[in-house]
Amino acid sequence: VGKTETNRIATSLLENIKTQIRTEPFEDIYNVIPDKELGRGKFAVVRRCMEKGTGKVYAAKFLRKRRKGQDCRVEVLHEIAVLELTEPNPRIISLHQVYETPAEMVLVLEYAAGGEIFDQCVAEGDEAFTQEEVKQLMRQILEGVDFLHRNNIVHLDLKPQNILLTSGRPLGDIKIVDFGLSRRLCQNQELREIMGTPEYVAPEILNYEPISTATDMWSIGVLAYVMLTGTSPFLGDDKQGTFLNISQINIDYTEDELQDLPASAVDFIQSLLIKEPKCRATAEECLRHRWLQEQAQKTEEDLTSEFCQPAHTSPSTSLSSFCSPSSG
Numbered sequence: 001v002g003k004t005e006t007n008r009i010a011t012s013l014l015e016n017i018k019t020q021i022r023t024e025p026f027e028d029i030y031n032v033i034p035d036k037e038l039g040r041g042k043f044a045v046v047r048r049c050m051e052k053g054t055g056k057v058y059a060a061k062f063l064r065k066r067r068k069g070q071d072c073r074v075e076v077l078h079e080i081a082v083l084e085l086t087e088p089n090p091r092i093i094s095l096h097q098v099y100e101t102p103a104e105m106v107l108v109l110e111y112a113a114g115g116e117i118f119d120q121c122v123a124e125g126d127e128a129f130t131q132e133e134v135k136q137l138m139r140q141i142l143e144g145v146d147f148l149h150r151n152n153i154v155h156l157d158l159k160p161q162n163i164l165l166t167s168g169r170p171l172g173d174i175k176i177v178d179f180g181l182s183r184r185l186c187q188n189q190e191l192r193e194i195m196g197t198p199e200y201v202a203p204e205i206l207n208y209e210p211i212s213t214a215t216d217m218w219s220i221g222v223l224a225y226v227m228l229t230g231t232s233p234f235l236g237d238d239k240q241g242t243f244l245n246i247s248q249i250n251i252d253y254t255e256d257e258l259q260d261l262p263a264s265a266v267d268f269i270q271s272l273l274i275k276e277p278k279c280r281a282t283a284e285e286c287l288r289h290r291w292l293q294e295q296a297q298k299t300e301e302d303l304t305s306e307f308c309q310p311a312h313t314s315p316s317t318s319l320s321s322f323c324s325p326s327s328g
């Protein structure tokens, strides 16, 4: 995305930042817990830390201000502004405090102890989500995304690594994170080409066509597929192969992975993986979709069949490349 466009969009939200940006040393207020990092991206590292005064645990996202030789402070401020705007919604991670050093900004976030849903998406057997769990999590994801879209915010990087859980087992609630690529849509300005993660990007991104809330809905379609099957529907041998699969909507609904799913789940995915953005279901429509409305029949038979089975049974060999580092 052009620098000027990024700045213009960011600026529209910046006037409203209410969070105090603290300059006292972060280490005076928090102990960084010296276990392994919670996560790491190109420009950010996330660590667990404890607020000394309260003993409460948070996730601190340390963001470099200089990236590729450019000052990106304004982009971090945009991420803060979006987190402020989404504060009332429980499906979106909340922001506790912000610190600034000469080189970094530190976003102190609510800690999601269950980690990324990614891990359970690609897990096997008992570790994997059941179909009922996938439905429950998908409802929550859609509630969060519906809130974003009602506020004209597009996330643009929805994927299993950016959907966290408050706890793993017993299964907690989801929290959407990572608003680094998110944008506020403006009525009279078109927004194009903000690159998310290859496997999850919508055709309009690849074609340099306008971005809308429907762009996120494509990613929700991919996410549903991944959560239900444990495989990535458009993943190619390389980035170009993936992009080709997306632009051709090269997806086979007769594949083994989909055969075992209820027809309503496949219909849900099909209502989202549509080239024309206007034809895709909205978050609100998805919440009303038959697949998510269907109640589990807790009969003896169900408990021993679909109800308790992992959403997917045979892991795909392509998962190793699915795990490769991505842009965000």
Ligand code: ADP
Pocket: 038, 039, 040, 041, 042, 043, 044, 045, 046, 059, 061, 093, 109, 110, 111, 112, 113, 115, 116, 161, 162, 164, 177, 178, 179, 180, 327, 328
């Ligand atoms: P990036 O822009 O580098 O992808 P993210 O905000 O997605 O940054 O954070 C990177 C990773 O750190 C996430 O995928 C997740 O695993 C972990 N993480 C981020 N925020 C939290 C949080 N609040 N609680 C627990 N883990 C987190």
Ligand code: MG
Pocket: 041, 161, 162, 178, 328
């Ligand atoms: Mg991320």
